[in-house]
Amino acid sequence: MGMNYQDESLYISTRIKELRKERKLTVQELAYRCDMERSNLSRIEAGRTNLTVKTICSICNALSVNMRDVIR
Numbered sequence: 334m335g336m337n338y339q340d341e342s343l344y345i346s347t348r349i350k351e352l353r354k355e356r357k358l359t360v361q362e363l364a365y366r367c368d369m370e371r372s373n374l375s376r377i378e379a380g381r382t383n384l385t386v387k388t389i390c391s392i393c394n395a396l397s398v399n400m401r402d403v404i405r
Contacts (some may be wrong), residue, residue: 341404341405342383342384343380345384345389345404346377346379346380346384347380348403349377349378349396350378352396352398352402352403353396356396358396360374360378363392363395366395367388367391367392367395369388369391374392377392389403
């Protein structure tokens with residue numbers, strides 16, 4: 334079983350968006366909690382940027398979830 338980078342990246346970005354919406358946060362509110370620009374978070378949720386572990390950790394902290402809740 335191999336991992337496909339594009340599929341995994343899209344899964345993570347979609348999951349971040351789902352979790353944000355479950356918590357009834359706007360992109361702007363989550364971006365503020367992560368100390369990043371709204372446009373950066375929008376690109377993350379659209380799967381148009383490479384995520385670092387540091388960025389994923391920041392988003393997970395802002396959403397009050399574990400990293401395993403975001404990745405497969």
